[in-house]
Amino acid sequence: MAMHRLGDLCSVWALMTTRLLRAALLLSIAACATTPARKIEATSTLEDVPNEPVDAGTAVADASPAPAPVEAPAPAPLTFVKVEATEGFSVMMPKDPQEQRNSVALPRNAGTVSNASLTSSVDGVVYSVTRSEYPAPFLKKVGAKKMLSEVRGGLAGQLKGTVVDEKDLDLAGHPGQTFAVTGGAKLVRARSALVGGQLFTMVVIYSGNVPEKADEFLSSLTLKDPPPAPAPAPKK
DSSP: OHHHHHHHHHHHHHHHHHHHHHHHHHHHHHHHHTSOOOOOOOOOSSOOOTTOOOOHHHHHHHOOOOOOOOOOOOOOOOOOEEEEETTTEEEEESSSOEEEEEEEEOGGGOOEEEEEEEEEEETTEEEEEEEEEOOHHHHHHHOHHHHHHHHHHHHHHHHTOEEEEEEEEEETTEEEEEEEEESSSSEEEEEEEEETTEEEEEEEEESSSOOTTHHHHHTOOEESSOOOOOOOOOOO
16 A cells, blocks of 8 residues: 555656646746847948048048947846735745646545645746645655655656755744755756645756855745644654
């Protein structure tokens, strides 16, 4: 039975992760593709007048100095705003994120997972948070440790990368983790936490250097009415 439960969880998580990352990666690619290239036009300061002799001294006197090149204005710094979801959580991220909600049926009639995500793409960087609510009996069978492990494996598998910098995270007494995924089509920094029956997964998807605002986003999750923290496991 344990192997069946693990296989079921992998299948459900793979489905959810595929949908989330496909949407996020498409936003990232679209942002890069629609960024307008800077147009450079050649200019001339002298007009050519055919078949007309020009005195050298007059030409020097009439010539105007070349205008100084006009520099493009520096892009405005990225600012975050507090975005509140109707599901009772908030994060700091770029304004007007794309909202998506759906439900996924668990195998073996184990219930339904309700998902809600907020996603923004700015300058080729994707900021996304997903809240997935699981039935309590399903979570009890699987356990928090296995759930968080499948989050890491699902993201790494979807991007064909490797999990690095893995650390445990305590979110007001609830179990969580931070990690990164490297070596794949995109780079990822992520956090996830299991709060009661809710699994929160936050990802920053990017290429190149770690975005300056990554940590601000990943550390900004706030719950409106969090459930009590689970009792610590008894020491053996």
